[in-house]
Amino acid sequence: xxxxxxxxxxxxxxxxxxxxxxxxxxxxxxxxxxxxxxxxxxxxxxxxxxxxxxxxxxxxxxxxxxxxxxxxxxxxxxxxxxxxxxxxxxxxxxxxxxxxxxxxxxxxxxxxxxxxxxxxxxxxxxxxxxxxxxxxxxxxxxxxxxxxxxxxxxxxxxxxxxxxxxxxxxxxxxxxxxxxxxxxxxxxxxxxxxxxxxxxxxxxxxxxxxxxxxxxxxxxxxxxxxxxxxxxxxxxxxxxxxxxxxxx
Numbered sequence: 001x002x003x004x005x006x007x008x009x010x011x012x013x014x015x016x017x018x019x020x021x022x023x024x025x026x027x028x029x030x031x032x033x034x035x036x037x038x039x040x041x042x043x044x045x046x047x048x049x050x051x052x053x054x055x056x057x058x059x060x061x062x063x064x065x066x067x068x069x070x071x072x073x074x075x076x077x078x079x080x081x082x083x084x085x086x087x088x089x090x091x092x093x094x095x096x097x098x099x100x101x102x103x104x105x106x107x108x109x110x111x112x113x114x115x116x117x118x119x120x121x122x123x124x125x126x127x128x129x130x131x132x133x134x135x136x137x138x139x140x141x142x143x144x145x146x147x148x149x150x151x152x153x154x155x156x157x158x159x160x161x162x163x164x165x166x167x168x169x170x171x172x173x174x175x176x177x178x179x180x181x182x183x184x185x186x187x188x189x190x191x192x193x194x195x196x197x198x199x200x201x202x203x204x205x206x207x208x209x210x211x212x213x214x215x216x217x218x219x220x221x222x223x224x225x226x227x228x229x230x231x232x233x234x235x236x237x238x239x240x241x242x243x244x245x246x247x248x
Contacts, residue, residue, distance in 0.1 A: 061107030119149040152186025
């Protein structure tokens, strides 16, 4: 490239974002509707991933229990399994020997049918660990699990309520075990969305595939916005960087 070449000469040029005052009168309603769809979709997506993670951890724990019952092996196998899975899935943090022991305990205290239903399926893994560490009675665990979902408790609040014996103090029965999405502003939902176990669980796609998927999604969004007609422009396409700056 010569000294007179402009590196930005062939860069794509996007039109300026239209002002809000130039939008049609129905645009605010559309913005609210799309925002609501996005918010609800995010909650449902995270809830679905969390339910699958909890079910997977239970299945792993059940496999460990069954193998130990049949073969009579000890902790060395768990340590070996942990090391091999970390080699097979580099970067994942959910397969430590300690976490395998939690999975084994998890499978020993719950039937498979229970963990795929509310409220157990709606709690992040850290909440389940707290229930196992702090309580020994299944009925009491289920009571606090339902309360955590109903009130949107973070793990720390759950632990505090257990330690201060809320169930004994309140004397109230919690019977709402229906599968309802937690409130968007609840600590439970915010903690679930930031749960490192969930991020690790889904982080099995390599960077090339993620970039390809993102490109396809961007193409669909861009096509949709163009079909809306004049006055809409999509300017959010990410610029591919020459080097990686780490996760956002």
